[in-house]
Amino acid sequence: MSSRVETAGAWGEEVTSSPSVPSRRRPRVEAVAPYLLLAPSVFFLSVFVVWPAIQAIHLAFEGPNNTLTSYNFYQMTHEYTFWPSVKNTLIFMVSIIPLEFCLAFSMALIINTGLRGQQFFLYVWTIPLAISDLAAGIVWLSIYTQNGYFNSILHDLGLSQYGYQFLSYQNTFSLFAVCVVAEIWRSTSLVMLILLGGLQGIPREFGEAADVFGATFWQRLWRITLPLLKPSIRVALILRTIFAIQVFAVILALVGSNLPVLGAQAYNWYHSYQNPNIAAAYSIVILVLSVLTTAFYLTVVRNKAEIAGATR
Amino acid sequence: MxxxxxxxxxxxxxxxxxxxxxxxxxxxxxxxxxxxxxxxxxxxxxxxxxxxxxxxxxxxxxxQGVPEAFKMSVEVGIIAVAVSLILGAPAGYAIARYTFPGKNVLQLIVLATRSFPVIILSIPLAVTFLSWNLYDTAPGVGLVHTAMGLPVTILITAAVFYGVPVDLEEAATTLGCTRIGAFFRISLPMALPGLAAAALFTFVGSWNEVFAASILTLQNHTLPALVLTSLNIAPLQFSFAAAVILIVPSMVFIFFIRRYLVAGWGQVTK
Amino acid sequence: MADIQIQQIRKTYARGQEPAVRDVDLTVRDGEFMVLLGPSGCGKTTLLRLLAGLERPDSGRIAIGGTDVTDLPPRKRQIAMVFQSYAIFPHMSVFQNIGFGLRMQHVSRSEIQQRVHHAAELVQLGDFLQRYPSQLSGGQRQRVAVARAIVMQPAVLLMDEPLSNLDALLRLQFRAELKKLVAELNTTTIYVTHDQVEALSLGDRIAVMRSGSIIQVGAPMDVYDMPATTFVGGFIGMPPMNFLDATVVSANGHTTVDLGGQPLDAPDAVRDLAGGDVTVGIRAESIDVWDQQEPSTMPARIEVVEPLGADLLLTVSVGRQQLKLLTRNDFPARPNMPISIRPQQDKLRWFDAAGERVAPAG
Known part of the structure; x- marks a missing residue:
């Protein structure tokens, strides 16, 4: 049948019919209705997202007495924790994304096989989604702290008498490892959900057709599933990377200032040192990193028109 | 085998x-x-x-401060849920029901705001809220949490209303309803579970959010903000218990909305 | 009870697109069962939605029972509609579904009770009133949709492919029930379908649509027998009407066409086309066939034999053209068999190059 455009009837329009006026000249409330319905949200997001973003840039370049200055950036970059925090944030991001992506993709594939207990697994696997970064940090603190559960297990197994100091500032590798595990534990669920949503949008017949033509599991994954999943993969990667650049509470809770990262720096500059300008400068660094990585993903994981068409 | x-x-x-x-x-x-x-x-x-x-x-x-922070967290959450539903549900409905010029662009903007780093928003908003007398208040934090939850609310409600066939509303109008009447008698009751899921999702997000809540409050911390500022002061058992108190409500809520999680996030890429 | 007058209705969905309905005129008499028939995309559902008030026309007027309803919303049009998807409200019981419209009209509780029960009895749903749609079969949902419409005692009953979601056996049974029901109610009914069998069996009249226009309106057997265009002839009837291309020859005051060696007398109306092309239409059951040579017949050859039970459907070639014909099942047909055929002269339909019927007139 002809494609329907749902503009039938008018919102809240009372009958104002006058047979002498041709209908095409009547005001078409239904044409503006969607804009009216969307306007409050757009306005709100402008005030609370777009405007503060502009303000952030202004703050970062604001000197005393409303002057414009780049001094905030000078001061920020010459502070001894700045470059370590940039380095740590980037290393953190680069080590998390691939690990987490593989894990999340495996999880989504497992759920999508429709195995028995699927509902149970899906619920348990989304539990971390409910857990805040702060709580997640504390959860892993209970495991990795010196008299925590990990050392207790090592002790019970006879591997260590008094336990290791995983969270000591002297042991950079274990600091990192602990934070990466905690962050993966907390945030893989989100990536899995996005990928699972994408997987469920791929008609089963595609995979079945590939099977009929003798594709192996890996061929099918590589030739059918992954290309069709590109839009979801891209969204998942972008979201996940932006969140990783903002990492903050997990690290503060687990290792405090032993591992400086950009998010924690911005928090400290605002909260402990009461300097919103340098805090804003840090947030600009986060923004620039986010924009750069998003642009990177958009060019590398490119969307093809035919894929969009095929998944509808 | x-x-x-x-x-x-x-x-x-x-x-x-x-x-x-x-x-x-x-x-x-x-x-x-x-x-x-x-x-x-x-x-x-x-x-x-x-x-x-x-x-x-x-x-x-x-x-000290925990009961107050608990109350603050609940207040903030309720404000965030109420405002994002009031603003987001009509927007979601518009996306689900209408075809109009600029729809894709609008959808994209909504999506983009969701991935916008909250760290960037919090600091200038703290400065602005000082002059608006919203600093250190539940409405102030609630509004920022609304900004974070609104895009997802729009996405979930759009998905929910996609699930209510247009035919049903049309049938109601042929049976004597106005368009608005059809919405309230047919679509809304059918969408209620989904809208409740969106509300819970926003609440969990607000309940868990710590950066903006810490930046935008001084005395009236939310629970996570209080825990964060007490990390170095309070004893270890304080943090452990705090984590449990933070986790339990979210786990219960996620259990109730688990059916909508995939639908909501799957919709993201369409 | 009301008649319907549609004048010059036009509807375009999006700017720059072809209109879905273009300047359609149609009059439906009071109490008449009118079927809108056409292939998908022909605009029949749009026309129905325009009648219901679910779409607004770009131009043109619609009157129901003498009242101009063009600018009225659906609820003020005294119509009721059965949707293709049934559009049963899933969060309401069968009783609430059927009574929904009456409740909207603030009909008294006792009258709702009484009318809902009556309507439910008419569609044999009396025992299911407390059920919810998820507990009903497809056929039962369809009955709810019909009951919900007829309980309103509408001036006009609109049905959008109400049988298309049922499986074949149910469809046959419902078709008969629906015909009986609508005949008893005597409500003016517009029925949209793409199924020509449904159209022929249900309609008092059929309006055949194509590309947003109505091509022919008439009683089922008239439309079947005298298609206005080759499209109508091809769309209605199973198998479709045969069309053979021929050249008109005019000599000695006689107009004939040549079809596979055997000249056929052409009616006077075709004479004007002398020297040009004409399309001859003939129904499969209007061709006589012999298994041996006969005088003044056309030689043909059987290509495919399809037994249909009472009849045999033969695909035969005549010269370089193909046609289908029906014959009794005792005809000794086998593939490649040479046969003789002769179209019944009074059943020949003549179409010009544009596909419009030129003869017989009327």
Missing amino acids: SRHGLRLALLYAAALLITLFLLIPVYFIFAASIGPQNSVYDFPKPLVPQNLSFDTLSFFLHY
């Missing part, structure tokens, strides 16, 4: 391993906070808690 059977066994083994990885830490934090206060310093810790007691939890709940 047949090849198929082996495959299935591997599949379940993998699923079980992942489940253990995700569940065991939750178990440990519960184990760590169900016991007398000084048990957090025990070493080696028993893997099964020996002395069950609500001592630690009750210590946390009576700690």
Whole structure:
């Protein structure tokens, strides 16, 4: 049948019919209705997202007495924790994304096989989604702290008498490892959900057709599933990377200032040192990193028109 | 064992391993906070808690500022839920029901705002809120949490209304309803569970959010903000109990909205 | 009870697109069962939605029972509609579904009770009133949709492919029930379908649509027998009407066409096309066939034999053209068999190059 455009009837329009006026000249409330319905949200997001973003840039370049200055950036970059925090944030991001992506993709594939207990697994696997970064940090603190559960297990197994100091500032590798595990534990669920949503949008017949033509599991994954999943993969990667650049509470809770990262720096500059300008400068660094990585993903994981068409 | 059977066994083994990885830490934090206060310093810790007691939890709940912070968190959450539903549900409905010029662009903008770093928003908003008298208040934090939750609310409500066939509304109009009447009598009742899911999702997001809440409050911390600022001051059992108190409500809510999680996030890429 | 007058109705969905309905005129008499028939995309559902008030026309007027309803919303049009998807409200019981419209009209509780029960009895749903749609079969949902419409005692009953979601056996049974029901109610009914069998069996009249226009309106057997265009002839009837291309020859005051060696007398109206092309239409059951040579017949050859039970459907070639014909099942047909055929002269339909019927007139 002809494609329907749902503009039938008018919102809240009372009958104002006058047979002498041709209908095409009547005001078409239904044409503006969607804009009216969307306007409050757009306005709100402008005030609370777009405007503060502009303000952030202004703050970062604001000197005393409303002057414009780049001094905030000078001061920020010459502070001894700045470059370590940039380095740590980037290393953190680069080590998390691939690990987490593989894990999340495996999880989504497992759920999508429709195995028995699927509902149970899906619920348990989304539990971390409910857990805040702060709580997640504390959860892993209970495991990795010196008299925590990990050392207790090592002790019970006879591997260590008094336990290791995983969270000591002297042991950079274990600091990192602990934070990466905690962050993966907390945030893989989100990536899995996005990928699972994408997987469920791929008609089963595609995979079945590939099977009929003798594709192996890996061929099918590589030739059918992954290309069709590109839009979801891209969204998942972008979201996940932006969140990783903002990492903050997990690290503060687990290792405090032993591992400086950009998010924690911005928090400290605002909260402990009461300097919103340098805090804003840090947030600009986060923004620039986010924009750069998003642009990177958009060019590398490119969307093809035919894929969009095929998944509808 | 047949090849198929082996495959299935591997599949379940993998699923079980992942489940253990995700569940065991939750178990440990519960184990760590169900016991007398000084048990957090025990070493080696028993893997099964020996002395069950609500001592630690009750210590946390009576700690100075905690009851107030709890109340603040609930207030902030309710504001965020109410405002994002009032604003977001009509927007979601518009996206689901209408075809109009600029729809894709609008959808994209909504999506983009969701991925916008909250760290960037909080600091200038703190400055602005000082002059608006919203600094250190529940509405102030609630509005920022609305900004974070609104895009997802729009996405979920759009998905929910996509699920209510237009035919049903049309049928209602042929049976004597106005367009608005059809919405309230047909679409809204059918969409209610989904809208409730969107509300819970926003609440969980607000309940868990810590950066903006810490930046935008000074005295009237939300629960996570209080816990964050107390990390270096309060004893370990305070943090452990705090984590449990933070986790439990979210886990319950996620259980209720689990059916909508995939639909909501799957919609993201369409 | 009301008649319907549609004048010059036009509807375009999006700017720059072809109109879905273009300047359609149609009059439906009071109490008449009118079927809108056409292939998908022909605009029949749009026309129905325009009648219901679910779409607004770009131009043109619609009157129901003498009242101009063009600018009225659906609820003020005294119509009721059965949707293709049934559009049963899933969160309401069968009783609430059927009574929904009456409740909207603030009919008294006792009258709702009484009318809902009556309507439910008419569609044999009396025992299911407390059920919810998820507990009903497809056929039962369809009955709810019909009951929900007829309980309103509408001036006009609109049905959008109400049988298309049922499986074949149910469809046959419902068709008969629906015909009986609508005949008893005597409500003016517009029924949209793409199924020509449904159209022929249900309609008092059929309006055949194509590309947004109505091509022919008439009683089922008239439309079947005298298609206005080759499209109508091809769309209605199973098998479709045969069309043979021929050249008109005019000599000695006689107009004939040549079809596979055997000249056919052409009616006077075709004479004007002398020297040009004409399309001859003939129904499969209007061709006589012999298994041996006969005088003044056309030689043909059987290509495919399809037994249909009472009849045999033969695909035969005549010269370089193909046609289908029906014959009794005792005809000794086998593939490649040479046969003789002769179209019944009074059943020949003549179409010009544009596909419009030129003869017989009327």
